[in-house]
Amino acid sequence: MPKAIGLVTCNYTTASKDDVFLDRPVASMPYLGRYRLVDFALSNMVDAGIRTVGMIMPNNYRSLVDHVGSGKDWDLDRKNGGLFIMPGTAFGTSRTGARFLIRDLVQNRAFFTKNNEKYVVLSTANFICSVDINALIAKHEETGANITVLTKKASCDGNVDVVTFDVENGRVKSMHQGVKFGEAAFLDYAVIERTLLLELLDSFAAVDHLDLFEALNSEYSRFRVMACEFDGYMKPIFDKASYFTANMDLLDTDVLAELTNARPIKTKAHDNPPAKYEPGCKVSNSLVASGDRIYGTVQGSILGRNVIVEPGASVRNSVIMQGVIVKSGAKIENAIIDKANVVPAGTELRGTDGDILYLKKN
């Protein structure tokens, strides 16, 4: 078990104007039929043996608290330690770039003083990846760094929300917002010594509107911040397009296995019956969650829990979130249908490959 506590920040929005993220914190976005994005950060930490995890909440925290509850489903309902739900500052939600907002950390300083483990593992909620945090801590100790950040060389130009480090011989020289091909994208996982974090919070008190790594920009010569290269599947989710691909990527069984087998993704347990495939249905190349009832056709799609696809209805190349009912004869293609929508009989909802149609939650 690592000498570490975890911190998952959830008090931020994305630069994207897509309404996918308008009604909810990024952290509680449903993903892959049955998860929420925050499950990955929590599961990675818990899998490494961390049993003290703080979550900094956005102001619209209802769905997030509903999801994590007492932390029981992640074994975080401990007598000592466990899950700490902490307030974020109201300022954070209007600030897109700052995911490790210093003001949020300062406001919850007690979390870092009361738990006396050696390290703090930092994370946000919207990177889909399965991370061995103990390996990250081992790398941190091996290089004798002050801070170790998890990075991955970008395979294409990426989102403006992703933070990028300029790295020389493994050492971070500076950071900037947005990522281009070949640059070291920050996966928002970092290890820092707890006492150093407390020192930094004190010394950055005057610039608490900044992101921690942004504030460090003038200090990267003073502190040894080392980059640790991640070699697995990774997907940042910051807009509609990346959300859609991050779902569809999982139709590749190798990616699905990497993300869910080696390190189980824990999530809130639900009592759904198994999915029921009715006589005459057609299902192929799809992920189908429990509680679904399929009478019609489903191809190349992700179906959340308790979805009903009625006779004669078809769902193609789409992400259908929990509780959606696709009435008979309705046709859905290239779309994201958010929670609890009823798609009326005979309607057609079609997006294109380049512009996925989004139906907001009911």
Add this chain to the structure above:
Amino acid sequence: MLLAGGQGSRLGVLTSKVAKPAVSFGGKYRIIDFVLSNCANSGISTVGVLTQYRPYLLHEYLGTGEAWNLDERGGGVAILPPFATQTGASWYAGTADAITQNLGYLEGQDPEYVLILSGDQLYRMDYEDMLATHKANNADLTVAVMPVPWEDAPRFGIMNTREDGSIEEFVEKPAEPKSNLASMGIYIFNADVLIKTLKEDAEKEDSSHDFGGDIIPTLLAEGKRLYTYQFKAYWRDVGTVASFHEANMELLGEEPAFDLFAQDAPIMSNSSTRPPAFVGPKGSVDDSLIDNGCTILGSVEHSVISSDVFVGKGAIVKDSILFPGARVEENAVVINAIMAERATVKAGATFGSADEETVTLGDDAVVEKEA
């Protein structure tokens, strides 16, 4: 008090490693889920579970009872295996003896009424309604009964009743039945009557310490008020491989005999958090139940598939029941079969056929391709 110690020997290899109540059922459940969910849905918050035969999986599965909202302070689930006292130790020798040996637990809970249940039956019942009947009749004991076809009556314990539902006579497996009301092995006792009768029965050397065979006849002879509670909905005692197979198949179809999706009394289970099932580009599924964590690359038809099952490319699964973790490799064929947990049918092999009786494959067993 939930009797869950039975072996279920007629289920063969399916119960060679686990007790019958812990046998996988319906794609994501274990048999005991149905009775525990009935308890939770009926507002019963204190359940003693009597275990004996191969209890590891059952104990682990029950845990604190939280999956059925039964993790309550001052009540909840208590696991009651046989134990030793100053005067020695013994196994549970019969249904009544199992309760007798746990009178300490029962008296500690100090209930007014005791509901005796079997952990190996499939049905949805509101025990509150049965208790209301018990109270309305001012009964000492109420036995749940259901009408069975007359030709099947000789296989059951039959209650001969008067017009008001009171019990006149109990006959175990009558050759010439006078009634077709079969005992379901579900009893509500007034606690004081139960405790007194069990203590007296324990002293009788000629008693087999069985509710049907000994306790009910004793109470009838004493002139106690015994009533029936008629139950007419779906109820199955999956005693044999054939009836187990049939009960699973009754979950399928557009109007199944037992609807797992009914909202009013959900069947709860100690479920895992596996990803959704993947049906591959060339996979096909028809008329089946498939739980999370499965990978279906071949064809599945009219089957019940539990979590983390793998069906390889070109494989065919038909009229079958696959328990958690079962593997049907490439081009294998599984027809009219039950594969227990983590059982494997190797690539190209065939297991079962439509023309013969349902075949079973035990936990971790492997079927190789014939040379």
